[in-house]
Amino acid sequence: MKLFLPKQHGAWAMLILPFWLGAASSEIIWPHIPFFLGWILLYLATYPSLLLFKRKRITFYAKWTAIYMVPAILLLLVPLLTRPSIIVFGFLMIPFFIINAYFSSKNQDRALGNDFSAIFSFSIAGLASSYLPHGEFTALSWTVFAASVLFFAGSTFYVKSMIREKKKLSFRWLSWIYHAAVPLVWLSMGEWVVAAAFLPSLYRSIAFYGKPFSPKKIGIFEIGNAAIFFIMILIAMN
Template identity: 60%
Template structure:
């Protein structure tokens, strides 16, 4: 049976980076492995679940929701048993998931606010990962939360200027100004290593703008950029 997987490839980086940066920031505990696997399967379950609310191929999407959701919940029981208070992060995600449901029902999955909502959900997943080992969030975990959100918001602006809004001059300037402000802000408050992590994003937002890249090429460049961000933030929190 061929797996039914989400088509939003950028979401994989949003899922992985905040989670594992938080592991680096808080320290590793073996329960983070089933937490990650459960978190991954929960994400896989939400994709067909959101497709189901559109009212088409309901039985197909229901089947895949159940296939992913049951093992997700079983795996998540392991970290929940070790740290019951981690459930609060699931509650924090719910309002943003409701927003995703709303835009999915409206068939506006690419809406900017829907993207921002998804970014926050993944960032909260990172907080859960950082909270699990000691039952608290240290400064490194909070830094990961903030920097991840800022990075993926910038990525969202950039991808839109390359694909769906490539002829929209307003989006271009929003993207360029945003990508310039973020590293400058971190330099001003003294986080120069964090500021460096956003320089590749600034360069690619300006240099690659207007180039006739395919969606696949844009995605590959974003994978490289995300990897650079991950490495530099690891240096920043150590």
């Protein structure tokens, strides 16, 4: 049986980076493993469940939602039993799921608001991962959360400026100003390593703009950029 997988390949970076940066900002413990596997399966279940709101191929999408959701719930019981209060983060994600469901029902999956909603959900998972070991947040937890949101928001601006909005000069300037402002904000707070983590994003938003890159090539560069960001944030923690 061929797996039914999301087509948004860039979402995998959002799935992985905030979670493990959140874990690293606190303490990595063994329940993080089933937590992460359950988180992956929950994401895979969310994809067909959102497609249900388009009211097409309902039986097919319902089947795949169940295929992924059942093992996801079983795996997520491990962090829930380890830290019962972690369920709060699940509740925090519900409004963002509703927003994504709305955009899906309107066939506006590429809308900026839909992207930002998903970014917050993925970043909340990073907070949950940080919260799991000790049931508390640190300043580092919030730094990771903010950095994750800002990084993937920038990625969204950049990708749209290269593909869907490439003919809009106003969107180009929005992307450039955003990418320039973010490291300056971190620098003003004395977080120079975090600021440096955003410099590759600034560079590629300007240097690559207007290049005839295919979506695949853009995605490959984004994977590399995300890897640099991940390493730099880990360095900032030490």
